[in-house]
Amino acid sequence: MKNFSDLTEKELLALAIALEEEDSRIYDEFAHALSDNYPDTAKLFRAMASEESGHRHRLLELFRARFGDHIPLIRRQDVKGFVERKPVWLIRPLGLDTVRRQAELMEAETKRFYARAAQRSQDAAVRQLLGDLAEEERRHEAKAERLEERYVSAEVREHEHESERRLFLLQVVQPGLAGLMDGSVSTLAPLFAAAFATQDSHETFLVGLAASIGAGISMGFAEALSDNGSLTGRGSPWLRGLVCGAMTTLGGLGHALPYLIPHFWTATAVAMAVVAVELAIIAWIRNRYMDTPLLSAAFQVVVGGLLVFGTGILIGSA
Structure with missing residues (x-):
């Protein structure tokens, strides 16, 4: 495994592309699992999946402009510091509370990744894109938190953490x-x-x-x-x-x-x-x-x- 601080800008962008692809597919799974019982929430996750896909395309365009068409295979499990994600999206039926916690965790981690990656980048275009994506992930995190406000009772919310x-x-x-x-x-x-x-x-x-x-x-x-x-x-x-x-x-x-x-x-x-x-x-x-x-x-x-x-x-x- 490699330390985050040892990644080059090329590797940072390649890792960001892999993260966005993974998150987009996970949100699609959430939407599919919740579509019958929670159609409004399923729509929200489809929108979030679409946004993650858009992030991936922006990263791909910048990567090609800076480093060419070959993208190194680097994944979250190849880098120290990421949270191990349990495959809760494979569980059926998938509970709304489980999805909410997982989404919040994903967005908090991704936001932190982009903020740290932007600080390390020396390329102005790369730094700007990573900073923009960090801000957009903050908005995603707020969407995930709104699930709690809409579907979780005040009594349960009092006993849970941000x-x-x-x-x-x-x-x-x-x-x-x-x-x-x-x-x-x-x-x-x-x-x-x-x-x-x-x-x-x-x-x-x-x-x-x-x-x-x-x-x-x-x-x-x-x-x-x-x-x-x-x-x-x-x-x-x-x-x-x-x-x-x-x-x-x-x-x-x-x-x-x-x-x-x-x-x-x-x-x-x-x-x-x-x-x-x-x-x-x-x-x-x-x-x-x-x-x-x-x-x-x-x-x-x-x-x-x-x-x-x-x-x-x-x-x-x-």
């Missing part, structure tokens, strides 16, 4: 949740393998402590190096790495600390209860912040946790 706030929460909560899941699940196997192999609380605690801290360091560096935050506004990558690493360590320590209890079987019973609570909390967080259905989140987390838990017991009892 699009930039959603973007911030998504990118702050996500590394913390990833760390908590990794710490709570991945450390189960070494901890309970050591527990059933030694049947000694002190030895088991040392293994759990080492596994938790080691996993925290690993996950912290992985998160810090995954995204420099140049486009998403996620802030310092090292701060995100610290959050992810701390949550990973905390997730592992949750079921390691009971082994400070000298009596082995009492400590094991408490540790198992803590594991159940941890998995329930993770399922709730995924449902609350990551839009995962509660039953699906619980099934995924519990099955994964039980598999790792059983692996540790089997290895430790061998």
Whole structure:
């Protein structure tokens, strides 16, 4: 992957073309999915898709004038800093609230991309076009926000955040949740393998402590190096790495600390209860912040946790 700051003007324009094509097709999918139940909203998304297509043609004309007909293949996944977009447009039936949140997120990110790209450009024509597109994306974001005013009740609106706030929460909560899941699940196997192999609380605690801290360091560096935050506004990558690493360590320590209890079987019973609570909390967080259905989140987390838990017991009892 390439850093946003390392892109040339040719690559910036090629990436902008790819982004506009992707967004236009997504809005077309939104319009198609909503046309039966929300025809007015479908018209709005068709208009937004048409505008994105117009943006693409303007970018193509400028690219050909500056760099010729060959456009490098560079996509959002090739550049650090973009938000990972879940393919919600493939879900049927597609809820209006889901579409609204996704549209706001898309427009906030695209607006930020054009604003940053315009600042970096040294070519006057490129800089002007990118700046104009940033302003037009701001108007798109306002259209997406009007969906909330028209279709979402005041009670629901009071509990939701603005699009930039959603973007911030998504990118702050996500590394913390990833760390908590990794710490709570991945450390189960070494901890309970050591527990059933030694049947000694002190030895088991040392293994759990080492596994938790080691996993925290690993996950912290992985998160810090995954995204420099140049486009998403996620802030310092090292701060995100610290959050992810701390949550990973905390997730592992949750079921390691009971082994400070000298009596082995009492400590094991408490540790198992803590594991159940941890998995329930993770399922709730995924449902609350990551839009995962509660039953699906619980099934995924519990099955994964039980598999790792059983692996540790089997290895430790061998």
